[in-house]
Structure formats: structure tokens, C-alpha cells
Amino acid sequence: MAVKDYLRERFFPHLWCPGCGHGEVLGGLIRAIENLGLSKNEIVMVSGIGCSSRITGYVDFHTMHTIHGRALAFATGVKLARPELKIIVPMGDGDALAIGGNHFIHAARRNVDMTAIVMNNRIYGMTGGQFSPLSGSNISASTAPYRTIDKSFDVVELSKAAGATFVARATSYHAQQMTEVIEKAILHKGFSVVEVLTQCPTYFGRKNKIGDAPEMIKWFKDHTTPIGSKAKQEHPELIERGIFVQQEGPEYCEEYQKIVERAMKGRS
Amino acid sequence: MGKNVKFLQGNEACVEAALYAGLDFYAGYPITPSTEIAEHLAYRLPQIGGKFLQMEDEIASICAIIGASLTGRKVMTATSGPGFSLMQEALGYAVMAEIPCVIVDVQRGGPSTGIPTHVSQGDVNQARWGTHGDHAIIALTASNHQDVFAITVEAFNLSETYRTPVILLFDEVVAHMRERLVMPEPGEVQLVERLRTSVKEGVDYHPYLPREDGRLPMSDFGGVHRYNVTGLVHDMWGFPSTEPRVVHALLRHLVDKLENRTNELARFKEFFLEDAEIILISYGSSARSALHVVEERRQRGERLGLLELQTLWPFPRDVVRNRCAGTKAVVVVEMNMGQVMQSVKLAVEHPERVFLANRIDSVFITPADIINILRIIQGKGV
Numbered sequence: 289m290a291v292k293d294y295l296r297e298r299f300f301p302h303l304w305c306p307g308c309g310h311g312e313v314l315g316g317l318i319r320a321i322e323n324l325g326l327s328k329n330e331i332v333m334v335s336g337i338g339c340s341s342r343i344t345g346y347v348d349f350h351t352m353h354t355i356h357g358r359a360l361a362f363a364t365g366v367k368l369a370r371p372e373l374k375i376i377v378p379m380g381d382g383d384a385l386a387i388g389g390n391h392f393i394h395a396a397r398r399n400v401d402m403t404a405i406v407m408n409n410r411i412y413g414m415t416g417g418q419f420s421p422l423s424g425s426n427i428s429a430s431t432a433p434y435r436t437i438d439k440s441f442d443v444v445e446l447s448k449a450a451g452a453t454f455v456a457r458a459t460s461y462h463a464q465q466m467t468e469v470i471e472k473a474i475l476h477k478g479f480s481v482v483e484v485l486t487q488c489p490t491y492f493g494r495k496n497k498i499g500d501a502p503e504m505i506k507w508f509k510d511h512t513t514p515i516g517s518k519a520k521q522e523h524p525e526l527i528e529r530g531i532f533v534q535q536e537g538p539e540y541c542e543e544y545q546k547i548v549e550r551a552m553k554g555r556s
Numbered sequence: 557m558g559k560n561v562k563f564l565q566g567n568e569a570c571v572e573a574a575l576y577a578g579l580d581f582y583a584g585y586p587i588t589p590s591t592e593i594a595e596h597l598a599y600r601l602p603q604i605g606g607k608f609l610q611m612e613d614e615i616a617s618i619c620a621i622i623g624a625s626l627t628g629r630k631v632m633t634a635t636s637g638p639g640f641s642l643m644q645e646a647l648g649y650a651v652m653a654e655i656p657c658v659i660v661d662v663q664r665g666g667p668s669t670g671i672p673t674h675v676s677q678g679d680v681n682q683a684r685w686g687t688h689g690d691h692a693i694i695a696l697t698a699s700n701h702q703d704v705f706a707i708t709v710e711a712f713n714l715s716e717t718y719r720t721p722v723i724l725l726f727d728e729v730v731a732h733m734r735e736r737l738v739m740p741e742p743g744e745v746q747l748v749e750r751l752r753t754s755v756k757e758g759v760d761y762h763p764y765l766p767r768e769d770g771r772l773p774m775s776d777f778g779g780v781h782r783y784n785v786t787g788l789v790h791d792m793w794g795f796p797s798t799e800p801r802v803v804h805a806l807l808r809h810l811v812d813k814l815e816n817r818t819n820e821l822a823r824f825k826e827f828f829l830e831d832a833e834i835i836l837i838s839y840g841s842s843a844r845s846a847l848h849v850v851e852e853r854r855q856r857g858e859r860l861g862l863l864e865l866q867t868l869w870p871f872p873r874d875v876v877r878n879r880c881a882g883t884k885a886v887v888v889v890e891m892n893m894g895q896v897m898q899s900v901k902l903a904v905e906h907p908e909r910v911f912l913a914n915r916i917d918s919v920f921i922t923p924a925d926i927i928n929i930l931r932i933i934q935g936k937g938v
Binding site: 296298299328329330332334344345348349350351352353354355358361362363364365366367368369370372373390391394544547548550551552554 | 581583599602603605607609611612613615616617619620621622623624625626627628629631645646649777778779780782783784785786787788793795796
């Protein structure tokens with residue numbers, strides 16, 4: 289199938305700004321699904337609130353656009369109710385890790401088989417450019433006119449600590465790598481996290497004088513490096529990308545099935 | 557044929573009824589005085605291949621059941637005041653996206669942490685207006701375990717019929733009290749199963765286009781129809797819309813589908829109303845004390861009656877108005893500062909004849925409390 293066969297063209301044009309990185313994630317996601325040969329009927333995509341979360345409206349799967357921060361909780365219900373379905377949960381950085389932070393760590397802890405994609409543009413775009421818990425310090429935002437003093441979460445470290453069994457980072461510049469990583473995340477049995485660094489030229493780029501979309505994308509090229517590269521040793525400030533964690537662990541739905549089998553036999 | 561009689565808590569009666577109604581997915585978070593519902597379902601659900609999830613909070617709990625409902629499961633969560641407050645946003649989502657689910661609120665003293673282990677009926681108006689925006693809601697209650705069973709099954713049936721969340725407003729006394737429950741035989745109580753679309757694969761399915769009778773046939777997530785569900789105002793495909801015509805039609809649909817059926821949805825019980833000069837109106841555990849007073853006063857020849865409400869929302873205004881027509885006084889018996897009394901006053905012809913017999917000190921309202929108010933109304937002094 290072609291990429292457009294996965295889209296609901298009826299609902300285009302989309303609402304993202306020119307130069308927004310979310311479209312690149314949409315492209316990477318669809319190419320990953322196409323490469324895996326998944327049926328559209330077996331995919332449920334659940335999102336929360338924000339620019340990134342509008343992605344669910346545009347794709348031809350079973351889609352659920354829910355409330356702010358809670359996508360993983362809704363998705364957990366869908367998955368436990370129908371474990372045979374593939375669950376993909378795209379979220380923005382504020383959605384996933386500010387209002388949704390608690391659900392994020394608990395989904396990772398349970399190791400429910402689903403894929404969380406954190407589209408990290410370090411800003412609240414839908415509401416007009418307020419700083420997020422991933423903005424980091426010394427960032428200009430509409431609610432940080434004197435620049436931020438907040439420290440940032442590291443999505444990868446947080447996911448690892450919470451028990452995610454697959455953790456990766458990609459960027460909107462490295463589109464092919466993003467697709468490959470998402471493919472592996474979807475195939476992974478357990479809770480997988482893919483952080484994708486994306487650009488918000490409208491609010492983050494402009495406010496912080498990083499430039500327009502091409503310059504922001506180039507920033508990802510210049511400031512990231514493959515995990516364990518020589519460049520990382522020489523320049524520790526570079527952000528690593530690639531797969532950080534890929535390990536097996538008891539998957540929640542399978543473990544629950546064992547409880548069902550025990551209970552049905554009358555054993556506790 | 558021996559009857560299946562159980563002696564159990566109200567919370568357990570609710571569990572038995574939910575399972576009878578076909579519950580197969582529950583998510584919850586521990587909170588007094590509702591926790592026994594979760595404990596019993598954690599044990600019972602896996603025995604029938606169902607799922608029990610203990611989530612990280614009440615928000616996640618209601619979200620999880622809404623997600624599960626979309627796959628075709630019958631779902632429920634249970635909580636108490638503080639947890640019910642946390643659930644309000646997602647409750648509104650279920651209203652907006654028209655997703656069947658049952659939410660039990662076992663009321664305790666509030667506001668805030670209040671008195672977790674003691675009784676109150678202070679969440680009546682929260683059930684109505686807890687979530688933001690114009691909307692309609694169904695909230696049901698019961699005063700004894702046989703009725704807890706019946707009304708819980710009813711909650712599932714109404715939830716499926718109208719694609720709406722249904723709130724079960726129980727209270728600590730009914731929830732923790734133990735009494736007899738005669739279990740209905742399988743098939744004895746009618747169950748409503750989800751109305752699913754007959755639209756074939758490949759034909760455009762409109763998840764939010766009501767049929768002529770106002771009902772919306774569903775399609776399970778994972779099935780052949782792929783569609784969008786959102787809490788945004790949406791069109792017949794479930795896609796966000798800001799078209800004023802679409803906004804208006806959706807809000808009218810959400811409210812009218814329940815408010816226009818207020819009389820159909822009214823569940824209530826009548827005791828000695830035919831010739832009553834004074835009518836007590838009560839619900840939940842308070843109705844037990846109210847019934848005691850009515851039965852006792854009838855023996856003395858006093859013409860008292862009781863209207864026990866089981867549907868609190870949509871408020872059965874016609875039932876209340878009709879039954880109270882021509883009475884000398886109406887006394888609303890409840891354990892809050894008059895939340896149902898407000899609705900009664902709006903419903904009746906003579907609001908100046910409506911009085912309140914209540915307790916708000918976390919102690920169960922007794923017949924003596926009600927009699928004290930009656931004596932004042934009757935000019936007998938206290």
C-alpha cells in the first residue's frame with residue numbers, strides 16, 4: 289500500500305503549522321507500519337491533547353483522541369480488553385510527561401505491550417508556546433519571559449528507570465532511522481518508548497532564535513550522534529540517538545492471562 | 557427449587573449484580589468505602605475470563621474502562637468522593653464520545669478527604685454537574701441490597717441503551733451494611749446487550765449519526781469499521797468540527813437523548829401515597845429511616861407516605877410533582893444540606909410546603925430525626 293492508503297484524506301488539510309515536525313513523525317510511523325505489513329484493522333492509535341495528539345484523526349486505524357495526559361491509561365484499557373490488537377500512543381512532551389507523567393511511569397512499570405511515541409518539541413504548541421518539562425533551563429517561552437529555571441526530564445533515562453523494556457531516541461532529521469526504530473518498537477513485546485525530537489518553528493524556534501524549520505532540523509543533525517559514538521566521547525554534550533534498551537520482560541497481558549488460567553482452575 | 561440467598565454487604569450486592577449484568581472489565585483504585593467492590597472483583601473477574609486492573613489513580617481507572625468499553629466490553633469502576641472528583645473530566649469524555657460505562661460512587665462525608673468511614677449523600681449534585689459543560693447524565697441509587705442488585709443491572713442496561721455513562725450513587729451505610737439478597741436466576745432479569753451496527757465491511761459507517769430512534773449502533777475497536785473517537789465536538793464520522801450547526805446538533809442530541817426521556821428513566825418506589833397528607837421523599841439509606849417513620853405513623857392513623865427515588869438524574873420532576881399535588885407538606889429526607897430538596901422545590905406546585913429533614917454530622921439519619929421535623933410541621937412542638 290502507499291502512504292496515502294493509511295491516511296484519512298477526507299480530513300485534510302491537517303492543522304499543523306508549516307515546518308512542524310509532527311508530519312515527519314506521521315510519515316515515519318506510517319512507513320514503519322507499511323514495512324511491517326500490519327493490517328489497518330489490528331491497529332488502535334490512542335492520543336491525548338495537543339498538536340501532536342491530532343495525529344490520530346488523520347490515520348485510518350481505530351483511533352481515539354482522548355483527554356490531556358491520559359492516553360496511556362485509555363490505551364491500557366484497550367490493550368487489556370483486546371490483547372491481540374497493536375496499540376500505538378503518540379504523545380507530545382507536555383502530554384506525556386507533565387500532566388501524563390504518572391501514567392507514563394506506571395505504563396512502563398507494568399510493561400503493557402504498546403508503543404509510546406513522545407514527539408518532543410520542548411514546548412506547548414497548541415496553547416501558544418508555554419515551556420514544558422522538556423524545555424530545559426534558560427529557554428524563552430510565553431510563560432517564561434525571563435527564561436526558564438526548570439530542569440528538564442530526560443525521556444530515555446526516565447523510561448529506563450520506570451522499567452520500559454524498549455527505549456529509543458530518534459529525530460525528525462534522521463527520518464530513516466526514525467522509521468526503523470519505530471518498526472522495532474512496534475515489534476517489541478512489552479512497553480516501548482520512542483522519543484522523537486521534533487521542531488516547533490512557530491513557538492520554540494522563533495522565541496529562542498534558533499531559526500526556521502530547516503535550521504531547527506539541521507540543529508538535530510549537528511547536536512545528536514549515534515549511541516556510543518566517538519563523537520560522543522569527544523563532545524559529551526551531544527544527544528545520543530538509537531536504541532538504548534531492548535530487553536525481554538514479563539508482558540502484562542500475558543501475565544494476566546496466567547492469573548485467569550489459575551482462577552479458572554479454582555486456585556489462588 | 558431452593559432460592560439462591562446470600563447474606564452480604566451492599567458493595568458485594570453491587571458486585572453480584574454487575575457480574576450478572578455481564579461485567580467483564582473493571583479498573584479501579586482503592587478508596588474507602590468502596591474498596592470491597594474492587595477486592596471482590598479482583599477475585600471474581602479472572603474466574604470468568606474477565607479483567608481486573610488496579611490502576612495508578614482514579615483518573616487512569618475511568619480512562620481504562622472507557623478504552624475497554626470501546627472494544628465491546630461491559631465495564632465499571634467504583635470510587636468515593638475524592639476519587640469521583642478526579643474522574644470528572646473523563647466522565648465528560650464518556651458523555652461526549654457516548655461510550656457506555658458504569659461508575660459507582662459510594663458516598664462518604666465531604667468535602668475533600670472529609671470523613672472516609674462515615675455516611676453522607678453529599679455527591680448528588682456533583683453527579684449532575686461535576687463535569688464541565690452542558691450535558692445530561694443518569695444517576696441511580698438504592699436503599700437495600702435487593703434494590704442495589706436491581707438498580708446495578710439497570711445501570712448497565714441504561715448505559716448500553718443510551719450509550720452514556722451511568723452513575724450509581726450508593727452511600728456508606730448501604731455499602732457496608734449486611735443483609736439478605738435473593739439472587740435472581742440467570743435469565744430472570746432482562747439484560748440489554750450493546751447495539752452493534754449492521755453496516756457491512758467496506759460501506760461507510762457513521763459512528764455518530766443517530767438512527768431515527770436516536771440510538772447510535774456501535775462498532776467494536778478491532779472490528780471492520782475504523783473510526784475516530786474524540787472529546788472534541790465532532791461530526792457524524794467522529795471528526796472534530798467547529799461548524800456551529802454541528803456543535804448545536806451534537807449538544808442537543810447529548811442532552812435530549814436523556815432529558816426527553818426523563819419519565820421513562822424514572823425509577824422510584826411508592827409507599828402509602830394514595831391518601832397521604834404528608835409525603836416524605838427520600839433515597840438511598842435515608843429512605844430506610846423514612847419508611848420506618850411512615851409505617852409506624854400509619855399504625856397510629858396518620859396519613860404519611862413515602863416516595864423513594866431511585867433515579868436522581870435526570871430528576872423525575874413529573875413524578876414528584878404529580879405525587880405531591882394536594883399534599884399539606886413534603887419532607888425531603890437526606891444526608892446533605894438539601895441537594896435533592898432543591899430539585900423537589902423546583903418540581904412541585906407549592907415549594908413553600910417543602911421541608912428538609914437532614915443530618916450532616918456523619919451520623920446516619922434516624923427515625924427520631926425525621927419525627928422531630930414532622931412535629932414542628934404538625935405544630936406539635938419538639
